[in-house]
Amino acid sequence: MKKSVEEHAARFSEKAAEYDDSKSDEYHACASLVVDYADPDPDDVVLDLGAGTGAIALPLATNAERVLARDVSEGMMDEGRRKAEERGLANVEFAYGEFRDPEIDADQRIDVVTSNFALHHLADDEKREAIREMAATGARRIVLGDVAFFEEPDPEAPFYGPEVDDPATVGTLVEAFTAEGFAVTAVERVHDQVAVIVAERGAALSG
Numbered sequence: 727m728k729k730s731v732e733e734h735a736a737r738f739s740e741k742a743a744e745y746d747d748s749k750s751d752e753y754h755a756c757a758s759l760v761v762d763y764a765d766p767d768p769d770d771v772v773l774d775l776g777a778g779t780g781a782i783a784l785p786l787a788t789n790a791e792r793v794l795a796r797d798v799s800e801g802m803m804d805e806g807r808r809k810a811e812e813r814g815l816a817n818v819e820f821a822y823g824e825f826r827d828p829e830i831d832a833d834q835r836i837d838v839v840t841s842n843f844a845l846h847h848l849a850d851d852e853k854r855e856a857i858r859e860m861a862a863t864g865a866r867r868i869v870l871g872d873v874a875f876f877e878e879p880d881p882e883a884p885f886y887g888p889e890v891d892d893p894a895t896v897g898t899l900v901e902a903f904t905a906e907g908f909a910v911t912a913v914e915r916v917h918d919q920v921a922v923i924v925a926e927r928g929a930a931l932s933g
Contacts, residue, residue: 776844780806796823825856
């Protein structure tokens with residue numbers, strides 16, 4: 727990680743109020759795909775990591791039983807809470823949590839894990855650890871939208887800031903999911919540097 731958790735939290739809290747309006751078309755396309763692929767059942771509990779202002783958590787809450795939204799930026803979560811209240815969504819919980827420690831109860835059932843445009847702040851070994859933590863929740867499906875390289879990285883492209891970001895290749899992420907016993911059932915190329923990866927637990931494929 728090129729910046730500490732505290733530095734990332736402060737950086738995002740500073741721009742929380744303008745965050746939603748500052749995002750690119752590709753970001754919104756990526757978020758839409760993550761929501762579509764997550765596809766929770768009405769009795770599902772979703773864990774959304776790096777939830778920010780709720781781009782994934784809030785739309786999923788209209789279909790899921792409950793959404794546990796985790797982030798390190800209190801400013802971003804405040805925006806998410808405000809939007810949830812405006813929309814009358816009482817089944818979303820915004821609380822502090824990191825990728826490698828989402829701070830959920832040990833007996834908490836998790837059916838689907840999602841994340842959008844957040845994992846790329848971790849180094850590759852930290853990403854593998856985070857994916858291991860996602861798998862340990864017992865979720866049947868993990869949907870990741872993120873900055874990730876299909877081709878050689880281009881630091882001049884709009885999705886990659888080398889001073890703060892540390893994106894992986896798509897192959898690295900796919901291997902991390904398969905190492906945890908998941909089958910990667912879809913890889914969507916939103917941009918040369920933006921991917922959506924869908925991973926299903928093996929048993930789900932035969933069911």
